[in-house]
Amino acid sequence: MDRDEDFAEYVAARRPTLVRTAVLLGCTIHEAEDVTQTALVRCYRSWSRVRRADAPDAYVYRVLVNALHDMRGRRSHSEIPSDELPSEMVAGHADDVTRGHVVRRALLSLTEQHRAVLVLRFFADLGERQVAEILRVPPGTVKSRTARALAALSAHEDVADLHGERRI
Amino acid sequence: MLTEDQARALLGEAGDTISVAPEPTLLERARRARRGRRLITLSAAAAVATVVAGGTAIGVSDPSTGPAPAAPGRSTPAASTKPPTSRTVTVPALEGLEEQVATARLQELGLRVSYFVGDSCEPPGSVMSVDPEPGTAVTPDSTVELVVSGSAGPGTCEEQRVLHARDQMIVDRFVAFAKAPSATTEPFAPRVALGLGDSVRGFLSERETADPAAWELPGPYGQWTGPFSALEYLAEAEDGLDVGNNLATRARIVCATRPAGPPPRFREAHLISIQPDSGEDASCLDWWSVDLAVDDAGRITGVLLTLGDP
Numbered sequence: 001m002d003r004d005e006d007f008a009e010y011v012a013a014r015r016p017t018l019v020r021t022a023v024l025l026g027c028t029i030h031e032a033e034d035v036t037q038t039a040l041v042r043c044y045r046s047w048s049r050v051r052r053a054d055a056p057d058a059y060v061y062r063v064l065v066n067a068l069h070d071m072r073g074r075r076s077h078s079e080i081p082s083d084e085l086p087s088e089m090v091a092g093h094a095d096d097v098t099r100g101h102v103v104r105r106a107l108l109s110l111t112e113q114h115r116a117v118l119v120l121r122f123f124a125d126l127g128e129r130q131v132a133e134i135l136r137v138p139p140g141t142v143k144s145r146t147a148r149a150l151a152a153l154s155a156h157e158d159v160a161d162l163h164g165e166r167r168i
Numbered sequence: 169m170l171t172e173d174q175a176r177a178l179l180g181e182a183g184d185t186i187s188v189a190p191e192p193t194l195l196e197r198a199r200r201a202r203r204g205r206r207l208i209t210l211s212a213a214a215a216v217a218t219v220v221a222g223g224t225a226i227g228v229s230d231p232s233t234g235p236a237p238a239a240p241g242r243s244t245p246a247a248s249t250k251p252p253t254s255r256t257v258t259v260p261a262l263e264g265l266e267e268q269v270a271t272a273r274l275q276e277l278g279l280r281v282s283y284f285v286g287d288s289c290e291p292p293g294s295v296m297s298v299d300p301e302p303g304t305a306v307t308p309d310s311t312v313e314l315v316v317s318g319s320a321g322p323g324t325c326e327e328q329r330v331l332h333a334r335d336q337m338i339v340d341r342f343v344a345f346a347k348a349p350s351a352t353t354e355p356f357a358p359r360v361a362l363g364l365g366d367s368v369r370g371f372l373s374e375r376e377t378a379d380p381a382a383w384e385l386p387g388p389y390g391q392w393t394g395p396f397s398a399l400e401y402l403a404e405a406e407d408g409l410d411v412g413n414n415l416a417t418r419a420r421i422v423c424a425t426r427p428a429g430p431p432p433r434f435r436e437a438h439l440i441s442i443q444p445d446s447g448e449d450a451s452c453l454d455w456w457s458v459d460l461a462v463d464d465a466g467r468i469t470g471v472l473l474t475l476g477d478p
Contacts, residue, residue: 054388
């Protein structure tokens with residue numbers, strides 16, 4: 001398989017998850033598509049190196065997060081208003097849509113650091129060491145930050161309702 | 169409190185609510201971006217080469233006196249032969265001006281501005297070259313690229329000098345060797361140190377240098393698993409090479425994340441650095457350096473490979 005075929009195959013398989021990751025990190029859908037394109041174009045330039053990386057996905061996520069920071073630096077980034085229903089939500093089972101939206105809204109109420117560690121660990125499914133490299137913090141920081149972020153997400157009123165863990 | 173599995177399930181549900189439209193043109197966009205980057209690189213390389221080799225700034229710069237002479241080595245866009253009409257504007261001469269002044273002049277003409285930061289000894293923030301060239305007739309909504317000097321760092325300009333003919337010959341022969349290793353008359357010392365990043369990882373005898381496999385160094389190196397071969401990076405370089413003396417001990421401006429420096433064996437040697445002519449890349453994804461340590465007899469005593477970081 002040549003470089004272009006391999007890249008095209010990777011894009012077809014992973015781009016949707018990358019875009020969703022960027023949305024969960026706080027982008028609008030259009031920003032997420034832009035930043036994902038930027039990241040993938042950067043990766044294409046050195047595709048053979050990306051493929052040789054220990055964990056190619058982690059490498060691409062690292063480029064994605066860097067591209068997101070670049071974009072936020074250029075624009076004074078504004079996040080999705082937490083009280084606005086995102087228009088890009090899929091039509092589907094009403095209850096599923098509501099649950100997903102509740103979680104997205106809860107994520108947006110977290111700090112950027114907490115949101116990033118949760119999204120990269122539990123949506124992108126990256127390991128602690130990989131997240132540490134992406135966020136440029138020690139692995140121990142990822143561990144402690146994850147614990148605090150999980151606590152913050154658990155404490156969110158709507159998320160607690162979802163799991164029936166709310167204490168009155 | 170949520171467990172990790174519960175968090176994974178919840179974020180999965182959140183992700184499922186996001187509808188992503190397909191993007192069938194991304195590969196073509198990536199190809200176009202790669203082609204575009206090469207053009208930008210050529211512009212910047214020409215500007216830097218003029219500064220380094222000539223020791224003078226590219227001709228300047230008063231828009232009222234008309235366009236400055238074209239920088240040597242630069243191609244003239246086809247559009248420049250087009251006579252100005254009422255629907256076109258002429259790119260003014262901007263070389264030598266401060267970036268903000270040049271930007272304002274272009275915006276007054278209704279032109280868009282993009283920037284490329286080049287490595288040079290000019291005062292930071294001054295315009296080194298303009299693309300399309302001054303005098304070119306363009307439509308008012310065109311984008312004009314300013315190649316702006318970056319901060320080269322203390323002492324850089326004193327270190328930076330024209331590559332000696334002998335060093336250039338060593339580079340040419342080594343690059344040719346990288347593309348087709350063989351037991352020829354390459355000027356290797358009896359023992360060649362192979363370095364990776366900030367450490368020496370092995371040595372080659374003169375006889376072993378002809379074996380490409382002998383150049384492969386095992387990882388890990390940073391997040392890379394390897395193996396790593398300086399020959400491979402040189403052989404695969406597609407955008408040209410940027411060569412200079414003793415560049416290895418400082419970060420190149422386009423890749424500020426370079427580690428502190430090479431291992432002592434290399435730091436103390438006469439170094440010739442070969443790097444990809446890849447222009448500005450904020451991610452540093454493309455950046456690497458192959459540094460040749462050369463003794464007084466012109467023999468290569470060490471080859472150091474350093475990789476950038478995204």
